[in-house]
Amino acid sequence: MGGAKHHPIFAILTDFGTRDHYAAAVKGVLLSACPNAQIVDISHDVSPQNIIGGAYILGSAYAYMPEGTVHIAVVDPGVGSSRRPLAACAGKWLFVAPDNGILGYVLSKERNWRAYAIEPESVAAGQISRTFHGRDLFAPAAAKLALGAEPSDLGPQVEDPVFPENLFARVREGGISGEVIHTDRFGNLITNITESAFESWRGAKPLQDIVVSIGGVLLRGISGYYAEVPRGKPLVLFGSSGHLEVAVNQGSAADFFGVREGTPVLVEFAG
Known part of the structure; x- marks a missing residue:
């Protein structure tokens, strides 16, 4: 090069x-x-x-x-x-x-x-x-x-550049433990949970059987786009960069949940 x-x-x-x-x-x-x-x-x-x-x-x-x-x-x-x-x-x-x-x-x-x-x-x-x-x-x-x-x-x-432990979420049989790593200009909370890791863990389970916990709030289901929920309502989706994010349609998830980078995010199957 x-x-x-x-x-x-x-x-x-x-x-x-x-x-x-x-x-x-x-x-x-x-x-x-x-x-x-x-x-x-x-x-x-x-x-x-x-x-x-x-x-x-x-x-x-x-x-x-x-x-x-x-x-x-x-x-x-x-x-x-x-x-x-x-x-x-x-x-x-x-x-x-x-x-x-x-x-x-x-x-x-x-x-x-x-x-x-x-x-x-x-x-x-x-x-x-x-x-x-x-x-x-x-x-x-x-x-x-x-x-x-x-x-x-x-x-x-x-030969051994640094790879931080929290670069990727921890995947186990019962769920995925991640964290918020970035808050974008719109207040979307981007996590270190990648879509590829999520799909490998989810298998054939329906997206609506997924529960995401953040800031003491439980959100059920994975949406496909922001306007899939009413304005002002929270949702979870995979953004354009392939990371799980928590958002609010036409609002700020950072303000809605009152959380910031480092906040834990847990993905599990509904009981």
Whole structure:
């Protein structure tokens, strides 16, 4: 996948928000190195330090980017610590990110991946801030990849990238134990329960025999779309990214249930 790209594409995911200078500084480094680049903002509104939520958004967006896109994913509560910075090739795309699980869904979907620990001296010419690796380490690394470097040029291979325990729900015979990992702009509560895991567990049982528990409330049945229930009523469905979500038709499930990321979600058969 190496070779300099005349018009490289960078896709950026962070928890920086847009009120401060952080996202702009990262883009400035990229454009200084690659003036003809296109930059796609996947999101800068990941909940602060929500690694799993960031992993979900990245895992839902990356495959729609053109081949060779360099992704920069920075949700990095361990910045400045001993956690490894990674450069990875997965499928048709390139990634730079902290080794904290934010690449978890990508690497789970793309079986053909290789990851390398970025050695700072291979990408950064100046001082690296201990608190802003997005600007001083990951952006220069991404630019190197766009200019033709291979991930293997940036450091030694990594065989054991971090996969957080709560990346996927726990499936057992009696039910599936998951949690809310992301709240989207509409207030939908996205969980780490995937449709593939659910279908393997459900077998031939009818969808209406499924009970979902969240925030002390029991919801029966799996819907196909939001308007399947009256306006203002809650429902459970699988969203477009293949994750189970709890929603309110034309409303906010986050407000309705008063819950947030980390809230347990239990899926069982009705008794």
